[in-house]
Structures are given as C-alpha cells and as structure tokens.
Amino acid sequence: MRLPDAELPSEEKSYAAPETHPSRVWLERILHDENDVEAWMGLAAAYEGMASEWQSWVSTQTHYLDPVADALARIGSIERAVEIGPGTGEATRLVATRARLVAAVDSSPAMMSRAPVLPNVRWLVGDARSLPIESGWADLVVGLNAVPSFQEINRVCAPAGRVLWANSFGPDTPLYVEPARFVGLLGPEWAGVARRVGFGEWCIAERRQS
Ligand SMILES: C[S@@+](CC[C@H](N)C(=O)[O-])C[C@H]1O[C@@H](n2cnc3c(N)ncnc32)[C@H](O)[C@@H]1O
Structure with a gap:
C-alpha cells in the first residue's frame, strides 16, 4: 500500500469529530457485520x-x-463501470467520461431524481447489498464517499477488474474507510495503491495475479 505525502490545498477546512458522526457509527457497524x-x-x-x-x-x-x-x-478508458452510492451524480459525470457504460446504483430515489441525464449512464435505484448487476460485469467498481458491501463488490467486479474507492475529506469523511483496511476487507486476493489528493484520497485495488 503506497500513500505518499498529502498534497493539501492551501485553504483551511474545519471539521467536527468524524468518529461521532451518525453515518460513521452506522458504517462501522456495517464494516464489522x-x-x-x-x-x-x-x-x-x-x-x-x-x-x-x-x-x-x-x-x-x-x-x-x-x-x-x-x-x-490513471485508470484510463474502460468498457463497463458500476458506481455505488452516486447520490446526485457529481462523480458519475467524471466516470462517464472514461467508461462506455456506467450503471449507477443508489438506494435513494430522491438523490437520483436530481442526477444529470447522461447518454451512457443507467441510474438504478437499488441496494449496495444486492446490486442489480450481473456477476463479473464490471471492469471498474467505483464509490465516492460511499458505503461498501465487500461481498457484492467481489461478485460484480470482473476477474481482471479494478475497484476505485475514494473520499473527499480523508479521515474526516463521515463514510471513511482507510485504504489499507478497505483492501483488507475486499479479501486476501486483492492488492491496492492509494494516494492523497486535495482534501481526500483514493485507493485503487485489483486482484493479485495467481
Ligand atoms: C455520502 S453520500 C455520497 C453521494 C455521492 N457519491 C457523493 O460523494 O456526493 C452516500 C450515498 O450512498 C447512498 N446509500 C446509502 N445506503 C445505500 C445502500 N444501502 N445502497 C446504495 N446506496 C446507498 C445514499 O443514498 C447516498 O446517495
């Protein structure tokens, strides 16, 4: 796991204690079970x-x-991406410039009703725990400030596929999973790299070659 020094913008940002944020409390429960x-x-x-x-x-x-x-x-062009928890689709716009087809799955109809209409994005109301996606379909599984089901990520990600998990505020992100922990929870066959960018960080994981 490679995590170079922060490339922090010069602006200041202040945060409340993230570990007490209600979303973090739910997330930690999910990560444990x-x-x-x-x-x-x-x-x-x-x-x-x-x-x-x-x-x-x-x-x-x-x-x-x-x-x-x-x-x-870094990832370049791909065929098929699944985005988990796209919300109102800000990151999805970027993913859609790299993938021929994007399936964006969020549990909130209200969030997705505000998402942009994009020709290569299918907005699907669904649950991260049971993604409405065929097994092995995705060349890339993406989440920004999202909640992961590691079972489902493993199921939908193609054998040679990759997972991009990112956050906007590093450890101050309410739905934060530290990159090394994220890769560990994906399973022992996975390896990852990570980098801090802006106030946040990304992690790209892929299965090790056997
Ligand atoms: C913190 S928001 C992030 C939204 C967007 N990715 C962003 O960064 O602006 C988390 C998103 O996860 C969605 N979400 C929460 N639980 C979910 C679930 N079980 N399955 C799918 N999406 C879920 C929420 O509706 C919300 O849109």
Missing part, C-alpha cells in the same frame, strides 16, 4: 433525508471530486 440490517437501513434513511440539500452542499465543497478525477486519469 455486513448483515447488520438496522445499520444499513439507518444509513440509507439518513441520506434519503438529505437529498434536497445534497447538490447545493456539494457545490460549496472545493476539491470534492479531485480524488476521483486523479484516480480516473
């Missing part, structure tokens, strides 16, 4: 309630998409 239904439901309900303000809040966040843009530049 992917079958914790109450945690999954709590998290999904919380974001559904934020849908009306989400886009305007994101528009005030500088460097929000920098980690995704930086990682996608």
Whole structure:
C-alpha cells in the first residue's frame, strides 16, 4: 500500500469529530457485520433525508471530486463501470467520461431524481447489498464517499477488474474507510495503491495475479 505525502490545498477546512458522526457509527457497524440490517437501513434513511440539500452542499465543497478525477486519469478508458452510492451524480459525470457504460446504483430515489441525464449512464435505484448487476460485469467498481458491501463488490467486479474507492475529506469523511483496511476487507486476493489528493484520497485495488 503506497500513500505518499498529502498534497493539501492551501485553504483551511474545519471539521467536527468524524468518529461521532451518525453515518460513521452506522458504517462501522456495517464494516464489522455486513448483515447488520438496522445499520444499513439507518444509513440509507439518513441520506434519503438529505437529498434536497445534497447538490447545493456539494457545490460549496472545493476539491470534492479531485480524488476521483486523479484516480480516473490513471485508470484510463474502460468498457463497463458500476458506481455505488452516486447520490446526485457529481462523480458519475467524471466516470462517464472514461467508461462506455456506467450503471449507477443508489438506494435513494430522491438523490437520483436530481442526477444529470447522461447518454451512457443507467441510474438504478437499488441496494449496495444486492446490486442489480450481473456477476463479473464490471471492469471498474467505483464509490465516492460511499458505503461498501465487500461481498457484492467481489461478485460484480470482473476477474481482471479494478475497484476505485475514494473520499473527499480523508479521515474526516463521515463514510471513511482507510485504504489499507478497505483492501483488507475486499479479501486476501486483492492488492491496492492509494494516494492523497486535495482534501481526500483514493485507493485503487485489483486482484493479485495467481
Ligand atoms: C455520502 S453520500 C455520497 C453521494 C455521492 N457519491 C457523493 O460523494 O456526493 C452516500 C450515498 O450512498 C447512498 N446509500 C446509502 N445506503 C445505500 C445502500 N444501502 N445502497 C446504495 N446506496 C446507498 C445514499 O443514498 C447516498 O446517495
């Protein structure tokens, strides 16, 4: 796992204690037990309630998409991507410039009703725990500030596919999974690289060659 020094913008940013954020509390429960239904439901309900303000809040966040843009530049062009938890689709716009087809799956109809219409993106209301995607379909599985089901990521990612997991605020991101932990939770056959960009970071993982 490679994590070079931070490339922080010169602006200041202040944060509340992220470990007490309700989303972080739900996330930690999910990371300890992917079958914790109450945690999954709590998290999904919380974001559904934020849908009306989400886009305007994101528009005030500088460097929000920098980690995704930086990682996608390394990944290059691909055929099929799945994005988990796209919300109102800010990162999806970038993914759609690299992938021929994107399936963007979010549990919140209210979030996705605000997403842009893009010719190569299919917006699917669905659950990260049971993605409406064929096994092995995705050359790339993407999540920005999203909640992972490691079982489902393993199922939908093609054998030679990659996973891009990014956050906008590093450890201060409410839905934060530290890159080495993320790769470990994917499973022992996975290896990853990570990099800090803007206020956030990305991690790209792929299965080791046997
Ligand atoms: C923190 S927001 C991130 C949205 C977007 N990726 C961004 O960075 O602006 C988390 C997203 O995950 C979605 N979400 C929460 N639980 C989910 C689940 N079980 N399955 C799919 N999406 C879920 C929420 O509706 C929300 O859109």
